[in-house]
Amino acid sequence: MLETESALEINKLxxxxxxxxxxxxxxxxxxxxxxxxxxxxxxxxxxxxxxAKLILEKVGNPPLTALEDxxxxxxxxxxxxxxxxxxxxKMAISxxxxxxxxxxxxxxxxxxxxxxxxxxxxxxxxxxxEEIRLKIRGGKIxxxxxxxxxxxxxxxxxxxxxxxxxxxxxxxxxxxxMAENFPAVRNGHICVPVRKEYKNxxxxxxxxxxxxxxxxxMEPAGVAALTxxxxxxxxxxxxxxxxxxxTLTGILSDSADVFEQNKRTVxxxxxxxxxxxxxxxxxxxxxxITENRTIQIKKGRHPLLDKNLCVPLDFQIGEGxxxxxxxxxxxxxxxxxxxxxxxxxxxxxxxxxxxCEQARLCLQNQILCDIxxxxxxxxxxxxxxxxxxxxxxxxxxxxxxxxVIMDELGSGTDPTEGMGIAIAILEELKKSGAxxxxxxxxPEVKQYAQQGEGLLNARMAFxxxxxxxxxRLEIGAAGESCALYIAKRLGMPxxxxxxxxxxxxxxxxAGLLRDAGGETLQHRKAAGLKxxxxxxxxxxxxxxxxxxxxxxxxxxxxxxxxxxxxxxKGMLQIQLPGIKKWVNHKRVKLHVPASQxxxxxYDFSIVFDTVENRKARHTMERKYDKELRIITED
Numbered sequence: 110m111l112e113t114e115s116a117l118e119i120n121k122l123x124x125x126x127x128x129x130x131x132x133x134x135x136x137x138x139x140x141x142x143x144x145x146x147x148x149x150x151x152x153x154x155x156x157x158x159x160x161a162k163l164i165l166e167k168v169g170n171p172p173l174t175a176l177e178d179x180x181x182x183x184x185x186x187x188x189x190x191x192x193x194x195x196x197x198x199k200m201a202i203s204x205x206x207x208x209x210x211x212x213x214x215x216x217x218x219x220x221x222x223x224x225x226x227x228x229x230x231x232x233x234x235x236x237x238x239e240e241i242r243l244k245i246r247g248g249k250i251x252x253x254x255x256x257x258x259x260x261x262x263x264x265x266x267x268x269x270x271x272x273x274x275x276x277x278x279x280x281x282x283x284x285x286x287m288a289e290n291f292p293a294v295r296n297g298h299i300c301v302p303v304r305k306e307y308k309n310x311x312x313x314x315x316x317x318x319x320x321x322x323x324x325x326x327m328e329p330a331g332v333a334a335l336t337x338x339x340x341x342x343x344x345x346x347x348x349x350x351x352x353x354x355x356t357l358t359g360i361l362s363d364s365a366d367v368f369e370q371n372k373r374t375v376x377x378x379x380x381x382x383x384x385x386x387x388x389x390x391x392x393x394x395x396x397x398i399t400e401n402r403t404i405q406i407k408k409g410r411h412p413l414l415d416k417n418l419c420v421p422l423d424f425q426i427g428e429g430x431x432x433x434x435x436x437x438x439x440x441x442x443x444x445x446x447x448x449x450x451x452x453x454x455x456x457x458x459x460x461x462x463x464x465c466e467q468a469r470l471c472l473q474n475q476i477l478c479d480i481x482x483x484x485x486x487x488x489x490x491x492x493x494x495x496x497x498x499x500x501x502x503x504x505x506x507x508x509x510x511x512x513v514i515m516d517e518l519g520s521g522t523d524p525t526e527g528m529g530i531a532i533a534i535l536e537e538l539k540k541s542g543a544x545x546x547x548x549x550x551x552p553e554v555k556q557y558a559q560q561g562e563g564l565l566n567a568r569m570a571f572x573x574x575x576x577x578x579x580x581r582l583e584i585g586a587a588g589e590s591c592a593l594y595i596a597k598r599l600g601m602p603x604x605x606x607x608x609x610x611x612x613x614x615x616x617x618x619a620g621l622l623r624d625a626g627g628e629t630l631q632h633r634k635a636a637g638l639k640x641x642x643x644x645x646x647x648x649x650x651x652x653x654x655x656x657x658x659x660x661x662x663x664x665x666x667x668x669x670x671x672x673x674x675x676x677x678k679g680m681l682q683i684q685l686p687g688i689k690k691w692v693n694h695k696r697v698k699l700h701v702p703a704s705q706x707x708x709x710x711y712d713f714s715i716v717f718d719t720v721e722n723r724k725a726r727h728t729m730e731r732k733y734d735k736e737l738r739i740i741t742e743d
Contacts, residue, residue, distance in 0.1 A: 116478035129383040144458030154460025160224040161385035174206040186362040195248040201241035208233035261346040288324040300326035393462030403427030408466035420580040434558040442580035443548040474510040509542030657703030
């Protein structure tokens with residue numbers, strides 16, 4: 110089924126559908142969406158989508174919410190834990206959303222359909238929500254949550270004021286001892302900035318010091334007593350806050366079942382409205398689900414293509430017709446037609462509306478596809494091998510309740526053998542009893558379909574005048590030889606068309622050759638190739654020297670012997686006293702040619718080789734020695 114999803118691009122459709130959902134559970138359900146095999150279940154799911162779509166059209170968009178972290182908070186409550194103020198506020202917000210959703214669904218009841226009655230499964234817990242709203246705001250416990258909390262916070266505020274006033278009083282009383290004229294907070298304590306030399310003048314303790322060490326931040330004794338009292342009050346406040354949180358959590362915990370029911374209902378509605386929203390997106394309709402073996406599609410479209418550019422598809426199979434063979438030119442829309450039929454059946458069984466003006470569909474126990482080249486590099490399978498492997502697997506599974514879709518039947522191999530394999534596959538599909546929809550280019554397969562019982566030809570329409578495909582499926586007629594017709598329209602001469610027609614069909618087609626292009630091809634002459642001369646062009650101007658020539662090397666006018674003649678760059682190797690050296694030919698002048706210095710077949714290794722190399726050469730001429738090496742110099 111995963112191969113079918115990939116072939117029909119179900120994954121792309123699911124991605125689009127998820128974008129319309131709010132809750133994670135609805136998105137998870139969409140990702141796991143699979144065709145249902147029960148007529149009753151499919152009809153129920155289709156009715157749900159239809160009713161949700163009607164509500165969207167007549168009442169508007171429902172006030173759904175994502176219900177973030179709801180599952181986690183329910184688990185904390187069940188375990189006897191305590192929710193934070195922020196979590197309690199989220200629970201109250203979810204109850205507010207439920208309240209709004211109940212109002213929305215009550216308005217939709219005027220449509221006299223069943224979906225609005227999901228409202229009866231929702232409980233907004235008005236009193237609980239109001240209790241939380243009065244005690245928590247902005248993720249904080251309100252001062253008025255309880256009388257005790259209000260008193261504690263009032264006392265805390267009063268003590269904080271007294272502490273600051275006491276510190277300011279100390280600073281005013283001993284201004285000359287102070288580094289600054291205002292108190293500072295250090296490590297959570299209100300301190301006075303005392304100069305180091307007056308440390309012992311102030312009763313209190315040092316809390317911190319400045320970076321230079323010249324200023325000490327001291328907490329006066331009177332301030333310390335007030336600070337201790339403040340800490341005790343803060344502990345009282347914290348205990349009261351915890352008490353409030355536990356109390357509110359307990360209230361919610363008593364209604365945990367209500368929250369779970371609300372969550373399930375919201376997720377179900379979210380899923381239903383997501384299906385409805387995507388139906389509005391591609392202008393879908395509810396298909397008629399029938400138990401009769403038939404597939405009828407009127408003005409169908411591929412839901413992932415632009416509806417303004419997509420040419421509607423009319424398709425029918427069943428009622429004595431078991432298979433359809435589609436032929437036509439490449440890029441003519443054959444594959445899109447296949448995918449549109451397969452996707453329509455798949456979507457219908459998933460409870461989704463189909464992108465058709467009208468559809469009557471039976472259920473398929475499997476939708477088996479072989480679409481695309483199927484090349485499998487990881488298993489080292491060619492396109493044809495992968496194709497046949499997939500086809501054989503399909504034939505093993507196909508039965509009288511299946512829909513089989515195959516693209517380019519028998520392609521990827523020798524045309525004659527491919528044609529034979531295509532017909533053999535069609536024969537096997539016929540035996541299986543499955544509905545099958547295939548495309549091919551083989552004319553013999555067209556003839557087989559024309560003569561076969563329960564099998565129809567179909568073609569993708571083609572405009573002969575504009576040479577463009579019309580992307581319209583026409584059932585009942587085989588596709589024409591568009592390749593030869595296109596070649597004719599583009600100016601192929603009559604003699605070439607006649608040759609092509611004879612090779613393809615065994616006889617010329619008078620209609621095809623009428624008003625053909627030019628009588629013969631007008632051959633044109635291109636620029637000729639330039640041949641190189643016998644000499645290397647790069648060395649044309651290089652002075653020529655032979656091995657053994659005596660030469661003068663400028664500017665020193667040293668005499669040397671040529672070891673290697675000039676290369677393509679004009680560099681030659683010269684043996685000078687005690688050294689071999691590469692020199693540009695422009696710096697070398699012939700002194701005495703080698704022909705005047707040495708006899709014919711002279712062994713120059715005597716002059717240029719080392720003693721070791723000469724010995725090694727003589728030894729190698731007599732016997733093999735794996736240890737010997739001849740080392741040459743560049």
